[in-house]
Amino acid sequence: MEVTNMLNNSNINHTPIHTDPRVRIIRLPAVLEMVGLCRSSFYNKVKEGIFPKPTKLGRVSGWLEGEITDCIYKQVNAQRNTDSTK
DSSP: OHHHHHHTOTTOOOSOSOOOGGGOEEOHHHHHHHHTOOHHHHHHHHHTTSSOOOEEETTEEEEEHHHHHHHHHHHHHHHHHHHHTO
16 A cells, blocks of 8 residues: 555656756767767767767667767867977
């Protein structure tokens, strides 16, 4: 009876714990669309440490959207800093 009352309690918050889009896990097609690279070029940059390695999600892999976004901004800033010193 006590469990039923707990489940029916209207004070339970059903809002997701993580609403920050930076913690959204995205799959390879979405990553490739964000970075504008083909699959092999992207994985070469992962090997070089420019982009993060994927996180395993059972049998599939994904990336944190925020980490990919951070890497894109780092590349843009590095390029702009290099261009401004010329």
